[in-house]
Amino acid sequence: MLALIEPMLHENTLVIPVVNGVPWWYFQGTEGRFSGNHIQAIDPDGSVSKLLPHKHLIGCVVFITAFRNAPAVVTSTNPLLIVLGEINHQITERLETVRLAIEDAGIEARATDNIRDQIWTKVAANLTSNPLSVVTKGTLDQLYADPKLKPLVREVLDEVLLIAAAYGARIRFDPQTFMEMGAGMGAVKTSMLQDFEAGQPLELDAIGYSVVELAKKVDIPMVATQHLLDLTAFIAKQHQN
Template sequence: MKDVEDNIAEQQHQLRLCVAGAGAIGITLATKLAAQYPNVSILARGRTLADIREKGIALTDRDGHRALEVPVASAEGLGIQDVVFLCPKAQDLPQLAKDIQPLLHEGTLIVPVVNGIPWWYFEGAGASHRPHDIHAVDPGRELKALLPSACVIGCVTMFTAARISRSEAVAMNGVKLVLGEIDNQDKPRSHELGALLNACGIETRVSERIRDPLWTKVIANLMSNPLSVVAETHLRDLCGLEPLSRVVKQLLNEALLVAASYGARLELDPESLMKFAAGMGEVKTSMLQDYESGHPLELGAICDAVIELGDIRGLDMPLTRTITAIARYKSDAAMRAAA
């Protein structure tokens, strides 16, 4: 590890890091990176780009409050990058994948920091997984075409954050990531990137089976996010109060069967998942935050993709389908009313 840290130190004035997408997760990562690392930029557009240019970015987390000025521009204005962190909502990823093309060179590392089942799930997975297209997240195979698998490092977020303005975020429960090669091979680049992130105060570990923490996060989202929109309440009530907790357990059980059918080894058992979520307190899920803000919901990657994977294995998910349908109806109705 010392050799890796020395290597990172030697490269830190050369590697160019770009955070593409300035939502809550993007601002959190960009602020923590830029506080310790010299070559960090943000890809943004529209009013968000203008706000960050004028005000910089700011983060409040366990380490306090910090505000920084960070270069921000469109892809054409930023130029070639060595590592690109993709931080959009899942439904916005296809457009962002197009936007980042001017940032990429042959060796650019692409790190998708996105909720839900990723388009790369069956890429490089070996004989244990027959290849499939996941239509819920990549219906036209655009992502496969635009984001070369050889450049992708899998990433799972293990923290929550909220954006309180276009340029400022709050993340009070510890900023943690899991990285892993999507072909389950142990490669120096993942460890080097992990060392860089750790040096910037982003607690990062490298997994040899990235789909295990991925399923843990997907199930945690699936059992809470759509139901939080239907019930319009926070995690403590969802997972701690009857009858909502009973619904959460049923959603959890449906998702566990699908995960097991793909050989996943969850990093938290079901009871621990429930206790962890309830212990988060009055925290609103990202999907509930989006619903209340009138933004589209990440139902495709978090819900529809898991239902699709269940269909491939012949596993029905009746309650998940129902809760997803109600959440989608509420979201669509709210957006129509706002329009």
């Protein structure tokens, strides 16, 4: 996609990638121990990073649950929220311009001075629900409330929170509140379960294996998460065969 739009980029073009999981640009735009690194799980040769200079980017995290009923037909029963942020953590005029445009379209849009905090919040939501939904075929209310599933969900959540903290991120929900909010989303199928049922590839690299890669960079194991991802990958492979 980036290769296709590259000829359209000019000095003031903004690109807002609406992606799940850890974005390829995570180590761009700020100074730090891993500045300039690329994430093998989602950009193994760094080609995506080279195609799009980070000055064009505005980060985006989407908190929307939706059902794909048919091609171009989507239903959502929960509030719609998009959080936007410059990847260098500045509040800028262009950021506010984009926020207002999305808000005018009827979607709640917020600007933040630390988009990576929001990324880790979404990572926690994705990793605690998406892979397990493929394994169990459970909906969000079941994943976060069923007594047989909650211990595993909480174990994965604790691992994600530890890695997020290691990267200096702040998730503003305590674990119990996080679990209750997840259960409160209702009988919603995750996007990964919808993809699985439709025979589509799963976002395991962006949602899961990229996070395990970040954990290895700071020498923190994610044992439960790794096992869950590998089990999900095995089930997906069997399903395709």
